[in-house]
Amino acid sequence: MELLVLSKEDLLKISDAETLVDSVKIAFSSFSSGKMKQPERHVDFVKGNWWGTMIGFNDQMFGIKIVNVINENRLKGLPAVNGVAILFSADTGEPQCLTEGSTLTALRTASASVLSTWLALRKKSIGTLGIVGAGDEAFYHAKLAQEFFSIEKIMITARKSHIDLAMKLGLLAVDKVKLLNSADVIFSTTSSQDPVILGKMLKDNFHVSSIGAHTPSSRELDDDVILKARTIMVDSKEAVFRESGDLIIPQNEGLLNDKNVVEIGDIINNGYTIDTPSIFKTVGIASQDVFTLSSVCKKAKEEGVGKLIKL
Template identity: 55%
Template sequence: MILIDREKLDQIMTPERAVQAVKEAFLLYSSGKITQPLRQTMTVKGNWWGVMPSLSDNAFVVKVVNVIEANRERGLPPVQAGVLVFSPDTGEPLAYVDGTALTAVRTAAASVLSTELCYGRKVGTLGIIGAGLEAEYHAKIALGYLSVSRLLITARKRHFELAKRVGGEAVELERLLKESDVVFSLTSSKTPVVIGKLLKEDFHVSSIGAYTPDARELDDDVIRRVRTYVVDSLEAVSKESGDFIQPKERGLLEGKRVVEIGRLLAEGGRVERPSLFKTVGIAAQDNVTAYYAYKYYL
């Protein structure tokens, strides 16, 4: 069994490979060619933990992931995870992958893929809300895959440091929302940080936070304005995300195109904007991305 740590994963999973991996994962998921039960969740010492198994033709993968907000004060990423890759044929463990880095890679690649599908690969101004590990990987993969003219970053703290490191500009939230063509919202906030009335007339938003029914990253005005609401999994967001559950209960999704990204990939065609991609993360992404890491390691 091989060990793939963050340093090795960064070498293996180039932006092109990362986006290709999640593209394959979403296609497999929406076509029913990957098996993934809904994640099992537990509360451990007040923190959210999840167990995510999945099976493809190439790999049986299990990820254990948690979100521990107190880690921010410890100087650690709030999301911690480990991923085991097994052969579905022999049952042998093939690899252990740093799941914290893998989660950041596959989540960032999904946001970038949604941007390519809904907006295109040429972006004027990209705004990132957040300054943690996810923000770092979103900046890295976006700048490596898309053509971005300007990068704006905002957060409660540490965005000046991240902006300097990745070549962006640290700004206040209101300015980011007003000036960005594409927004990546990467927060742990339970109340909206993306305010619809502040966004441009034409926009694309990728939101990875609000992964519980009571949490929101997007206000109702964002939902009202979007024409195409793209999700990673209808089943998952219908059970887990307040940004989907609450607007649906209020009738705000009526008349909009709501579509899984895998279905969008399979069908092709033009996406009407403004657009939104809501992702809570699915095991298929971990499965294919971890297998790519194993395959390209050899």
């Protein structure tokens, strides 16, 4: 049998915003309709660092991703997020495609933020986009947003490194107050344990996609953001209310009693209209990885990208 292996460079060579956004759209739709099965994400902590194993499958394919977050790697000049993802045939059980997992994660996560924004705005133009954070996720969020939308201005802020990223991508480096006061859409891509998006500083109408805060005690969004939002989109209700303090804490405080919390897959499947201001809270689900991997592997085979290895 032959296994197609895709490096980070291969992934970036064949990935485009339209294809990636379409892939996560199908992924969310399939998850919420029950067509894609995925066991609960298995999480371990090794030397205090987060390791996750994510599995998703349907009648055609079976995918698994193993990923970790080692924040201390930044001090060593190494990537903080590492992993691999592999796709199998559900019919024969043969492994079909293997790819570097951290870039796959970043691409599918950024695609989800872009998709949530399109669903909230229902147009492919943004006035001012604000990005909070300056890591890999911030980079790919800016890159895919620039490809997918027509954007008048992109602002970025972070504790450090955002000036370099701004110069690299042609963004405007600003302080957090200016960004929160000015942005129509905000992508929050931090590893912060405490809120970085403050509702009192936001415009009356906004859309915020929050991809950080993956533990029950951590938050990117403060109470005021939750109170202002009319619609709260999530990738998986079960996963978000199990894993993220951004919704767990407000729920425990009784702030979600009259809020419309809906899975993004249900919005797609039922054609719901989103009332803004809106939030998209994502912790990432296996369905995103499987459909994105399937899509990029198919494209790689068509374009002759990657390396075939005989097993």
